[in-house]
Amino acid sequence: MDIHFVREKVARGEVRVLHVPSVFKMQIFLLKACRVSCLMTFETVSAYDHFPLKLYGCVIDDIEKLLKGFLWSQSESSKGKAKVAWKSVCYPKDQGSLGLKSLKEWNETLLVKQIWRILTQKESLWGKWVNVVKLNGRSFWDIQPGSNDSCGWKFLIALREKVKPHVCVDRRNGREEILWLTNEGRKVHAFVLWLAVLNRLSTQDRMQVWYPHKMFSCALCGKTNDSVKHLFFQCDYSASVWNFLKSKLVFRGLPNHLPGIMQDMAQYPFSNNIWCIINRIVIAAGVYFIWNERNCRLFAQKEKDAAVLCGDIKEYVKLKLITFKVKKSVAVLKAAKMWDLQWQDMGFRIV
Structure with a gap:
């Protein structure tokens, strides 16, 4: 993904896929002195209607550079002007921060939701396709990616180790049931x-x-x-x-x-x-x-x-x-x- 393509989209206000506020919306929010609210629109627009793609580290860095610049200096660059580390800005509000989401973690969260769909929504069109074409009777936890598999599928396979501690597979009563564990x-x-x-x-x-x-x-x-x-x-x-x-x-x-x-x-x-x-x-x-x-x-x-x-x-x-x-x-x-x-x-x- 070319970051210049991202900037052009933002400048023209074509933000439906990228979920980045347009320049016009940024200006309106700035007039109301609501910088954080503007950044929050990045998160609140629904991203579930599209299949999430794995964003590469360089893309995430460039996008977050735009967000940092907007938060601290209302410009593209915020080098030397940030008062708080971006990692600290992304801590939850109940921990005393602004509650903005880390783009890397949010991207992984959307990818994990696809794993959840594979395991729990087997009767959906997406679930049927994955189980027939990709798994073909095999377990998602045991399958290995092939050389011809797409990058998106390989990323899902790579996320299994992060997902495993939060999932319990119950095979009692002759059927496999997925239990998602939370605190x-x-x-x-x-x-x-x-x-x-x-x-x-x-x-x-x-x-x-x-x-x-x-x-x-x-x-x-x-x-x-x-x-x-x-x-x-x-x-x-x-x-x-x-x-x-x-x-x-x-x-x-x-x-x-x-x-x-x-x-x-x-x-x-x-x-x-x-x-x-x-x-x-x-x-x-x-x-x-x-x-x-x-x-x-x-x-x-x-x-x-x-x-x-x-x-x-x-x-x-x-x-x-x-x-x-x-x-x-x-x-x-x-x-x-x-x-x-x-x-x-x-x-x-x-x-």
């Missing part, structure tokens, strides 16, 4: 646990203050109105779940109430020891899944047996564990055995 679930679990520790969940004992004449009952056991103390883990339903989870931990002497659990956990050093990590994941997941089950019963009239919920929590913990890189040790092998996993190549694998 979002763990953040939500930690947030719910934090609210529970502070006694700020909207439990029935707190609602009783607003509705003093209403009769409440625990959606899990029906014996009394629920509270943080009752739900975690005095209720018969939640107690059976907690007893199952404790059987999967090495610290089996933990009490059956949340304040005591957190107090005992505070005595252990916060470290990257495998059992410290598992304890944190299990406690947060247990609180979240029980709270979610309570809400499903109250507001969606759906319920799960305690054994089914235990199985869901176990599968969640296993999926989290297989994303970690761990060295072989007695503790790691014991954890793998207790959670029905297998240690292999610096990580856990589902048996």
